[in-house]
Amino acid sequence: DIQMTQSPSSLSASVGDRVTITCQASQDINNYLNWYQQKPGKAPKLLIYDASNLEPGVPSRFSGSGSGTDFTFTISSLQAEDLATYYCQQYGDHPPYTFGQGTKLEIK
Amino acid sequence: EVQLLESGGGLVQSGGSLRLSCAASGFTFSNYAMSWVRQAPGKGLEWVSVISGSGGTTYYADSVKGRFTISRDNSKNTLFLQMNSLRAEDTAVFYCAQGGTRAHTYGSHDSWGQGTLVTVSS
Secondary structure: OOOEEEEOOEEEEOOOOOEEEEEEEOOOOOOOEEEEEEOOOOOOEEEEEOOOEEOOOOOOOEEEEEEOOEEEEEEOOOOHHHOEEEEEEEOOOOOOOOEOOOEEEEEO | OOEEEEEOOEEEEOOOOEEEEEEEEOOOHHHOOEEEEEEOOOOOEEEEEEEOOOOOOEEEOOOOOOOEEEEEEOOOOEEEEEEOOOOHHHOEEEEEEEOOOOHHHOOOOOEEOOOEEEEEEO
């Protein structure tokens, strides 16, 4: 099975900061990687698909990059409403479709 | 607008059974793979199972294989998860999630329901 290592597990940043989260796959997953946002008490929401494509309606301050085994998720200018936990997830050719451990983002 | 509405969660004793349902609307249900994803209290997301649009292909996480069965009724736009031999560690919010239309996108979860809580008492 493919393992996803996501870091950091938590971070605290100020409004306006640039925030970066990384995700590493245990083997090549091409670009079969999504990033989700989960606000407290809510269902996850897809932000980025295929590693770098912004889901329609998602603010442009969110972006993703990478291919193969190393991926990055960035919030260019943090907003207060971005308080959430963020997950990467690989969906390669075969299940299981594994998630990263999550990054809990707090606003200073 | 895609809508997914789970139901069927509740409190069950260890060793018991429960059947979850997910009513879908806003898209051509039979074209899309569907998954169940769960989240134990205070924990991360764990993919549980996926079924292809036709229902002919299913996959399971090792942690539920042999105990859970995913199915769908395309005439009623409904996804199911039959859960048998439940354990305390199955306690979680269960989400249904829309996948893609092609095999390599089955696990790409574009839309999610609000979740239904399953509590297994020991």
